[in-house]
Amino acid sequence: MTNSNGNDTIIEMSDVGKFYGNIRALAGVNLTVRRGEVTCILGDNGAGKSTLIKIVSGLHPHDEGTFTVDGKAVTFDSPREALAAGISTVYQDLALVPLMPVWRNFFLGSELTKGVWPFRRLDVARMRRIAGEELKKMGIELSDIDQPVGTLSGGQMQVVSIARAIHFGARVLILDEPTAALGVKQSGVVLKYIAAARDAGLGVIFITHNPHHAFLVGNHFAVLNLGNMELDAKRADLTLENLTQHMAGGAALDALKHEMRETEAPDLGAVHQAHQVAEKELTTP
Amino acid sequence: MAQTLDQPVAARPPSPTGSRTNRRSPLRRFLVRPEVGALIGALIVIVFFLIEAPTMRGASAISTVLYQSSTIGIMAIGVSLLMIGGEFDLSAGVAVLTSALTASMVAYQLGANVWVGVAVALAVSLGIGAFNGWLLVKTGLPSFLVTLGTFLMLQGINLAVTRLVTGNVATNDISDMSGFNTAKAIFASTVNIGGTQVNVVIFWWLAFVALATWILLRTKVGNWIFSVGGKKESARAVGVPVRGTKIALFMVVGFCAWFSGMHQLFLFNTVQSGGGIGNELVYIVAAVVGGCLLTGGYGSVVGAAIGALIFGVVSQGVVYAGWNPDWFKFFLGAMLLLATLVNMYVRYQANRR
Numbered sequence: 038m039t040n041s042n043g044n045d046t047i048i049e050m051s052d053v054g055k056f057y058g059n060i061r062a063l064a065g066v067n068l069t070v071r072r073g074e075v076t077c078i079l080g081d082n083g084a085g086k087s088t089l090i091k092i093v094s095g096l097h098p099h100d101e102g103t104f105t106v107d108g109k110a111v112t113f114d115s116p117r118e119a120l121a122a123g124i125s126t127v128y129q130d131l132a133l134v135p136l137m138p139v140w141r142n143f144f145l146g147s148e149l150t151k152g153v154w155p156f157r158r159l160d161v162a163r164m165r166r167i168a169g170e171e172l173k174k175m176g177i178e179l180s181d182i183d184q185p186v187g188t189l190s191g192g193q194m195q196v197v198s199i200a201r202a203i204h205f206g207a208r209v210l211i212l213d214e215p216t217a218a219l220g221v222k223q224s225g226v227v228l229k230y231i232a233a234a235r236d237a238g239l240g241v242i243f244i245t246h247n248p249h250h251a252f253l254v255g256n257h258f259a260v261l262n263l264g265n266m267e268l269d270a271k272r273a274d275l276t277l278e279n280l281t282q283h284m285a286g287g288a289a290l291d292a293l294k295h296e297m298r299e300t301e302a303p304d305l306g307a308v309h310q311a312h313q314v315a316e317k318e319l320t321t322p
Numbered sequence: 323m324a325q326t327l328d329q330p331v332a333a334r335p336p337s338p339t340g341s342r343t344n345r346r347s348p349l350r351r352f353l354v355r356p357e358v359g360a361l362i363g364a365l366i367v368i369v370f371f372l373i374e375a376p377t378m379r380g381a382s383a384i385s386t387v388l389y390q391s392s393t394i395g396i397m398a399i400g401v402s403l404l405m406i407g408g409e410f411d412l413s414a415g416v417a418v419l420t421s422a423l424t425a426s427m428v429a430y431q432l433g434a435n436v437w438v439g440v441a442v443a444l445a446v447s448l449g450i451g452a453f454n455g456w457l458l459v460k461t462g463l464p465s466f467l468v469t470l471g472t473f474l475m476l477q478g479i480n481l482a483v484t485r486l487v488t489g490n491v492a493t494n495d496i497s498d499m500s501g502f503n504t505a506k507a508i509f510a511s512t513v514n515i516g517g518t519q520v521n522v523v524i525f526w527w528l529a530f531v532a533l534a535t536w537i538l539l540r541t542k543v544g545n546w547i548f549s550v551g552g553k554k555e556s557a558r559a560v561g562v563p564v565r566g567t568k569i570a571l572f573m574v575v576g577f578c579a580w581f582s583g584m585h586q587l588f589l590f591n592t593v594q595s596g597g598g599i600g601n602e603l604v605y606i607v608a609a610v611v612g613g614c615l616l617t618g619g620y621g622s623v624v625g626a627a628i629g630a631l632i633f634g635v636v637s638q639g640v641v642y643a644g645w646n647p648d649w650f651k652f653f654l655g656a657m658l659l660l661a662t663l664v665n666m667y668v669r670y671q672a673n674r675r
Contacts, residue, residue: 096559117561132559134552136619137545145549146560148542158540183351 045072046108047209047240048093048124053102055088062088063264066102069257070209070240075231077251078244079284080261086244089261090213093242094126095119125207127198129214135187139179142186143168143201171200175230192223199230209240216250228254248280260284356613357625359665363611363657364632371639378642381518388520391634392527393582394608395627397601399527399534400571400578402609402626406538407571408551408618409465411454413473414575415601420476421447421583422593423484426493435501444580450476451576455569477599484595497591509581510588523585527627530578534623547571552619607654608633611661632657 048070055063063085070076080086091097092104095113103110106122113119116126126132133142141164149160149167169182175196179189186194195215202210212231216224231254235241245251251258258275260268260283268283352358371378378387397414404411411417421443429439450472457468481491488494496502512519538544546567549557558564587593610616611632612625636653 094559115561116559120561126559128556128559130553130556132556134549134556134619136552136615137548141545141548145545145557146562148545150542157542158536159542159545161540 045074046070047072047106049103049105049108050093051103053089053092053099053104055092055097056100061264063092063099064101066259066261066266067269068259070242072208072240073235073238074256075235075241075243075254076257076259077255078242078259078261079246079248079251079280080267081246081284083263084261085264086261087213088264090126090211090242090244093119093124093209094211095124120205123206123208124211125202125205125209126211127195127202127213127215129217131194131198133186133194133198136185138183139172139186139189139197140165140168140182143171143197143204147205167204171204172197175200190223191219192226195219195223195227196230199227199234203234203237203239207239209242210234211242211244213244214246215243216245216247224250246284248277248284252277252280353668356620356622356665357628358613358668359661360612360625360628360632362664363661364628364635367632367635367639367657371635371643375639375642375644378639381516383638383642385518385520385524387634387638388524388631389634390638391627391631392521392524393585394601394604394633395527395630396523396530396582396585397575397578397605398608398612398626398630399530399623400575401602401605402612402614402621402623403534403538403547404571404575405606405609405614405616406551406618406621407547407568408554409458409568409571410469410606411572411575412466412469412602413450413454413476414469414579414605415603416473416476416480416598417447417450417576417579418582418586418601419480419593419595419598420450421580422587423480423493423583423595425584426496426587426593427484427487429499429501430494430496431487433499436496436499436505437501439496440505440584443583444577447576447580447583448573449576450579451573452569454575455572458572459565459568473602480595480598491595493593493595495591496587502588505584506588509584526581530581531623531627538623543567543570548619550618604633604654607658611658613665629661632661 046069048068050066050068053063053066053068054061066085066089068076068078068089078086078089088097092099092113095116095118098112098114105111106124111118111122113122119126134145137145140161144164149164150157151160151163152158165182169179172179177193177196177200179193186197189197199210199212199215215227215231219227228250231241231243235254235256241254243251243255256272258268258270258272258280259266260280268280270279377383397418401411401414424446425436425439425443427439428434428442429436432438454465454469454472457463458465461468484491484493508522510521510523512521514520538547546557546562549562550564550567554564608629609621609626610629612622612627612629614621614626633654636657637650640647640650640653
């Protein structure tokens with residue numbers, strides 16, 4: 038499955054950084070996304086995962102470094118440009134509008150129309166049929182394609198979003214914490230679709246803070262910490278234990294432990310506590 | 323989301339018919355429509371006043387009721403579309419007068435054909451809408467604040483500029499100017515249908531409702547309106563031009579204000595500069611009674627039209643029934659509460675599975 042052939046590279050980022058005002062949200066990020074591979078991006082809250090995704094999906098332009106798609110340097114100014122390059126994002130909030138029917142959501146922003154202006158109108162029958170078929174392919178049978186998306190279950194909404202992205206010709210699929218709000222069973226279903234998308238030849242970027250989920254489907258792993266790349270490794274060079282340790286704080290935690298041993302602890306109540314908690318997490322399996 | 327966590331995806335058994343898009347029963351599908359509450363309300367008030375006020379049963383009374391409804395209804399179209407798109411316009415009431423005053427004073431002062439004034443007024447009205455929308459998307463302030471500001475500004479401008487130009491609180495009579503008759507024919511004439519005088523503005527109202535409904539339900543733009551009101555972050559993420567849609571919606575309100583303003587001008591030949599205040603709330607009431615969600619993303623133009631009809635029936639019904647007109651506002655408030663509750667209840671019942 039792992040294919041490091043150069044021609045398969047779709048996205049390549051090197052030394053990419055991003056500022057929000059004076060705050061450096063991201064620095065020195067290197068990332069490669071290839072066809073038929075799942076690249077996992079892990080990290081704690083505030084580690085810069087969302088910022089990275091916003092750059093790739095066109096919500097914010099990057100401030101430094103190079104970002105190439107198919108070998109060409111790009112800076113996306115809007116999600117439309119990213120979509121045109123075949124990069125499609127399934128957001129944490131799924132980019133669905135809860136009150137709108139399933140089929141309207143499926144085609145939102147890319148509506149099918151018929152007729153000539155000024156009589157150009159939605160091709161409702163075709164949109165209904167295609168949305169139904171695409172969801173069926175993903176294993177979802179809805180009793181009513183007109184039901185508001187908000188009435189679906191969390192896993193079903195994920196799949197609507199994924200099916201939509203694949204239908205609209207995504208080559209790169211970005212999944213932002215797709216399993217975060219789901220139970221064990223539903224997470225399993227979503228992971229299966231991630232594997233299916235990978236096997237269909239898509240490049241998948243899978244953002245998660247769950248190393249177990251990442252390890253089930255990932256080919257390549259990047260761990261972000263406070264806006265920096267903490268780890269960048271292939272599956273072969275890594276064990277689940279390694280990955281879990283990096284997620285828990287990894288190198289930064291070791292450095293902190295070292296420092297604390299050398300200096301007389303000043304009044305660092307909160308830091309000290311955090312350190313103790315983190316250490317406890319590390320030592321208990 | 324939480325209550326379905328332990329349900330596997332696609333656990334719902336395939337429907338017995340084997341069709342993937344089989345629908346809920348026709349009655350249910352009808353009941354979840356946003357207009358239902360208003361429709362029930364309208365039937366109740368119509369039946370009530372037909373019994374209570376026998377004089378309301380004649381053709382000319384019905385024409386008067388429809389006329390009354392249409393003057394609110396035309397504005398309610400723009401206001402309901404805007405509300406579905408997630409915003410309010412508190413300046414809509416005085417903007418009608420601004421438009422009428424502009425047309426009247428421009429034509430009179432230039433001594434030009436009144437159509438020149440009508441065209442300038444259209445530009446001004448669309449401009450006010452564009453300004454409201456632009457300020458909203460540029461600053462991110464809630465539309466309540468932005469349009470409250472323009473509401474007060476327009477109210478002041480209406481009075482001050484009218485006094486500056488005419489030295490009076492009303493504009494000069496323009497009925498003897500060139501172009502007046504053609505403009506009156508379009509905006510404010512009456513036609514005789516079977517011996518009953520019917521104002522053309524009723525036909526304009528119905529035509530605009532049909533057009534707006536078609537746009538809302540059957541075009542790309544309609545899809546965008548629902549999405550920017552329902553969840554604008556999602557809409558933007560899938561490539562919907564959120565800002566453009568919002569600005570355009572404010573301009574639609576501007577267009578409706580222009581049309582209503584022209585109707586008033588060519589009906590009365592002159593415009594009082596102090597009116598229109600409070601009407602913006604009447605338009606919002608019509609939209610909400612018609613099933614538009616205050617928070618956006620849901621509603622219908624037909625519903626707002628029915629809301630306007632309720633308004634017309636009640637305001638005229640009180641008169642025909644020979645009651646003290648003071649009761650009108652009470653009725654209106656009660657209708658608002660009742661229709662909103664019925665909407666909520668019906669939607670809850672129909673969405674239960």
